Amino acid sequence: MCYRVAMHGAGHDSNGAPSGATEARLVERLKAGDDDAFEALVRDNTGRMLAVARRLVGEESDARDVVQDAFLAAFRGIDRFGGHARLSTWLHRIVVNTALMKLRAARRRPEEPIGPLLPSFADDGHHNDAYADWGDPEQALAREETRHVVRQAIQRLPDSYRSVLVLRDIEELDTRHAADALGLTENAVKIRLHRARQALRTLLAARLGEGSA
Numbered sequence: 001m002c003y004r005v006a007m008h009g010a011g012h013d014s015n016g017a018p019s020g021a022t023e024a025r026l027v028e029r030l031k032a033g034d035d036d037a038f039e040a041l042v043r044d045n046t047g048r049m050l051a052v053a054r055r056l057v058g059e060e061s062d063a064r065d066v067v068q069d070a071f072l073a074a075f076r077g078i079d080r081f082g083g084h085a086r087l088s089t090w091l092h093r094i095v096v097n098t099a100l101m102k103l104r105a106a107r108r109r110p111e112e113p114i115g116p117l118l119p120s121f122a123d124d125g126h127h128n129d130a131y132a133d134w135g136d137p138e139q140a141l142a143r144e145e146t147r148h149v150v151r152q153a154i155q156r157l158p159d160s161y162r163s164v165l166v167l168r169d170i171e172e173l174d175t176r177h178a179a180d181a182l183g184l185t186e187n188a189v190k191i192r193l194h195r196a197r198q199a200l201r202t203l204l205a206a207r208l209g210e211g212s213a
Contacts, residue, residue, distance in 0.1 A: 023087055030078045042071060045088060049095045055166045056099035058155045066102055070095040096171065100181060103159050118198050153203035161196040168193050 029037035049070060053063035073094050081090055154162055167178040168189070179186045 024083070027078075027081060027083065027087060030075075031081075038075060041074070041087075041091075045091055048088070049091060052092065052095050052171065053099050055151075055154065055170060056096070056163055057102055058162075062102060063099075066095060066099045069102075070098040073098065092171075096167070096181060100163060103163060118195060118202065149207050150200075150204065153200055153207060156203055157196055157199055161192050161199065164189055164192040165196040165200065169197075 026037055026040065030041065046067060049067045050063055053066040053070075054060065057063050057066055070091070074091055077094075081087070154165065157165065163182060164178065164184075167173045167181060168175070173181065175186050175189050178184075179189045182189065184192075
């Protein structure tokens with residue numbers, strides 16, 4: 001499958017997404033098996049889908065495999081698309097599910113424990129180290145000067161914790177939908193998310209040299 005930079009033209013809204021009427025026509029063409037429509041779908045969505053896949057699976061080659069598999073799944077299932085959500089939202093769900101299936105299937109090596117990345121506490125209950133308040137990982141990603149460092153730190157998290165953090169804090173799924181996607185209980189998602197955020201703060205403090213208050 002050929003990956004090309006998305007180019008938005010007429011028939012898109014101010015955010016680059018197809019207008020409602022344009023999207024309805026595109027869906028009709030997709031369901032009719034129009035090759036040009038499939039090419040447009042790939043061209044306009046590959047960049048966003050790759051970004052989601054990279055955050056979940058890490059490796060570029062794995063991310064491209066995920067996107068290719070997701071497009072194939074979309075092509076095969078387009079007749080089931082009912083138009084209740086935007087086409088881009090439907091594709092987003094497919095790429096997330098495809099990435100999670102790849103993570104579950106991988107298991108090529110034991111996952112590194114998250115314990116060493118979590119903060120330690122003194123006998124009086126206070127942190128042994130004082131960390132700067134990084135806030136929400138999504139907010140940190142929005143700061144251009146730290147974006148690359150944050151992405152690298154997220155990729156260092158164990159898969160089971162990275163996937164929870166990405167789905168909740170970056171892809172903005174609520175706890176219930178993240179739990180459904182991951183096959184976990186909502187309580188397990190909350191616990192993993194808390195630990196993933198703690199570990200990410202530890203990694204950011206170490207990388208950015210602002211570990212001390």
